[in-house]
Amino acid sequence: MSPVRKAAPAEPDSPPAAAAPPRVVSGMVVRTKSLSLRVPGRSVAVSLALLTVLVTVMGVSLTTGDFELSVKEVLQALTGTGSPGADFIVNTLRMPRLVTAVCVGAALAVSGAILQSLTGNSLGSPDVIGFTNGSAVGALIVIIVLHGSMTQIALGALIGGLATAATVSLLVLGRGLQGFRLVVIGIGVSALLLAVNSYLITRATFQEALEAQAWLLGSLNNRGWPQASAIGLAVAVLLPLALVLARRLAMVEMGDLTATALGVDVSRTRTTLLVVSVALAAVATAVAGPIWFVALAAPQVARRLTRSSDPALVPTALMGAVLLTASDLAVQRLFAPTLLPVGAATGTVGGLYLIWLLVTESRKSRA
Numbered sequence: 428m429s430p431v432r433k434a435a436p437a438e439p440d441s442p443p444a445a446a447a448p449p450r451v452v453s454g455m456v457v458r459t460k461s462l463s464l465r466v467p468g469r470s471v472a473v474s475l476a477l478l479t480v481l482v483t484v485m486g487v488s489l490t491t492g493d494f495e496l497s498v499k500e501v502l503q504a505l506t507g508t509g510s511p512g513a514d515f516i517v518n519t520l521r522m523p524r525l526v527t528a529v530c531v532g533a534a535l536a537v538s539g540a541i542l543q544s545l546t547g548n549s550l551g552s553p554d555v556i557g558f559t560n561g562s563a564v565g566a567l568i569v570i571i572v573l574h575g576s577m578t579q580i581a582l583g584a585l586i587g588g589l590a591t592a593a594t595v596s597l598l599v600l601g602r603g604l605q606g607f608r609l610v611v612i613g614i615g616v617s618a619l620l621l622a623v624n625s626y627l628i629t630r631a632t633f634q635e636a637l638e639a640q641a642w643l644l645g646s647l648n649n650r651g652w653p654q655a656s657a658i659g660l661a662v663a664v665l666l667p668l669a670l671v672l673a674r675r676l677a678m679v680e681m682g683d684l685t686a687t688a689l690g691v692d693v694s695r696t697r698t699t700l701l702v703v704s705v706a707l708a709a710v711a712t713a714v715a716g717p718i719w720f721v722a723l724a725a726p727q728v729a730r731r732l733t734r735s736s737d738p739a740l741v742p743t744a745l746m747g748a749v750l751l752t753a754s755d756l757a758v759q760r761l762f763a764p765t766l767l768p769v770g771a772a773t774g775t776v777g778g779l780y781l782i783w784l785l786v787t788e789s790r791k792s793r794a
Contacts, residue, residue, distance in 0.1 A: 470733045470742055477745035481529070484752045489521050491760065524647050526655040528755050528769075529748045530662045531647075531715045532725070534707040536747020537669055537740055539722030540729070541704040544676050544738045545697060546609050549784060552723040553588075553708035556613030559719075560620035561591025562712040567624060567639055571631040577653050581713040588709030591616060592701060645718035645770025647755050654714045661710040669703050670740055676700060677737045718770045720777020721747050727784070 489501045494516050496504075503509035504517035539552040553559045565587020569575040575583065598612050624643065628636050675696045678686040683693045708722065725747040726738075732746075733739045754772040 467733065467735060470735055470739055473729070473732045474742045474745055477742060477749055481745060481749050481752065484749065484756055485525055485529070488525050488752065488756050488759075489517060492516075492521070519651075523651045523655040524755070525752065527650045527658055527714060528647055528752045530655070530658040531711045531718065532721055532747035532749070532751030533666065533744040534658065534662055534711040534747075535718065535722040535751075536725035536729075536743045537666060538704045538707040538711070539747075540726035540738050540740055540743045541669060541676065541700050542722075543726050544680050545700060545704075547680070548610055549727055550610045550723070552720075552726075553704065554717065554719050554722055555617070556595065556610065557617030557620055558588050558591050558595075558613075558705055558708050559712055559717045559722075560617045560624065561594075562588035562709040563643060563717050564620050564623050564627070565590070565709075566642075566713050567627045570639055570642070571627055571635050577657060581657055581710055584713035585706060585709040588705045588712070589702070591620065592705045596701070641768070642716045644768040645716040645773070646766075646768035647715055648766045648768065650715070658710055658714045661707065665703050665707050665710075666740075666744065669700070669707075672696065672700055672703070673738055673740050680736075680738075716768075716770065718751065719774045720780065721750055721773055723784075724777055724780045725750055 486498065486501075490496050490498060494512075496513055496516065500509055500513045501517055504513040505522075507514075509517070535553070542551040542553060542556065542558075543549055545551070562584040565583035565585070566580050568587075569580045569583035573579065573583075595609065595613055595616055598616075599609055628639050628643075631639060675686075675691050678689050678691045679693060679696055679700075681689075686693050686696075711718070726743045728750075729739055729743040729746040733742050751769065751773070754776070755769040758767040758769055758772050
């Protein structure tokens with residue numbers, strides 16, 4: 428019997444054996460007292476690569492142009508030790524535009540990722556469903572009718588986006604956020620809102636109509652620190668909230684019954700995430716105008732790169748920032764001295780991507 432008694436102490440050693448599986452799974456395991464989270468290694472690698480590309484694009488944007496600067500001159504200007512000329516070019520002309528592009532791209536991408544996850548449809552983005560046009564209606568009312576400030580324009584865009592989201596939600600009430608139904612209804616609402624935008628422009632003065640039409644193209648031209656601060660504050664508040672809810676979002680993707688069984692309040696989670704998504708898209712639209720297809724393409728490209736079944740919001744945000752900053756750099760350098768709106772570039776590339784996506788989805792449905 429002694430061998431049996433000697434084998435008994437091996438039981439306390441069982442916990443280390445139970446901890447072995449996380450070391451086998453690819454990725455990093457982050458643990459706190461109340462949370463255990465696995466971060467896929469591929470997502471980390473993709474995020475680092477996208478961050479490297481983003482920093483490179485930002486560096487090229489700050490050093491090139493009509494007045495070329497060295498990296499040293501840019502760093503000196505950013506730290507306040509540069510020449511007055513370099514300080515003006517970097518901190519007054521280029522940096523606010525660049526910060527706006529990064530934040531707007533990240534906001535639109537995360538907004539699209541949340542909507543695509545909630546609807547289970549790759550076409551579920553704020554510009555397709557109509558939330559962007561709703562935000563544009565609110566912003567145009569403030570611009571043309573109320574002649575409001577930047578803060579009031581942002582508030583008007585937010586109210587317009589939330590009102591559109593509420594309208595679409597009421598139209599699908601009782602049927603759930605089914606992907607196909609929501610997309611079809613959203614396209615119809617978007618068409619109506621586009622007509623409202625056109626009507627508002629016809630009621631404006633000539634100068635107001637020109638300003639509104641230029642804004643509707645989606646542009647980062649003449650964006651200063653007020654716009655950069657507004658979108659930066661929105662991203663600083665809403666993006667962490669989206670990241671906190673990302674785990675619940677992944678559970679909701681599994682289905683309502685599964686998410687409920689895992690302890691998720693599905694209705695409250697959907698509502699909160701929908702508000703976060705609309706708010707991100709609305710503030711981005713208020714700052715830069717409707718910039719199309721970033722919210723549609725960035726989440727899909729990020730998922731394909733990470734090969735993740737989860738929303739992968741961090742790589743998605745970085746992908747959106749890269750797409751918009753690279754597009755803005757391209758229109759600045761390739762079409763200079765013409766100030767081409769960045770919305771023209773994203774619309775062209777996004778239109779081609781939408782055609783490819785529709786063809787791909789059509790082939791899947793036939794299969």
